[in-house]
Amino acid sequence: MKLSDLSWKDMLLVVVAIVVLYFTAPYFGVNPDSIIIFMFGMVEWVTKYILPWIVLYWAIRLIKNLESK
Secondary structure (H helix, E strand, O other): OOOOOOOHHHHHHHHHHHHHHHHHHHHHOOHHHHHHHHHHHHHHHHHHHHHHHHHHHHHHHHHHHHHHH
């Protein structure tokens, strides 16, 4: 699934799920701010460790494609 395939309904569903999780977390003894910090931490981790490998993979494919021509 590409990012361009996501509709506004899918994005709205994700936002609603995050808001519901944020407001129901105190009932289960979880600090809602820790959920936000966790999400920012996940975005930071993906940006540092996963994204460079994806970019490297596509850069190698581009170079191989250019060399074969």
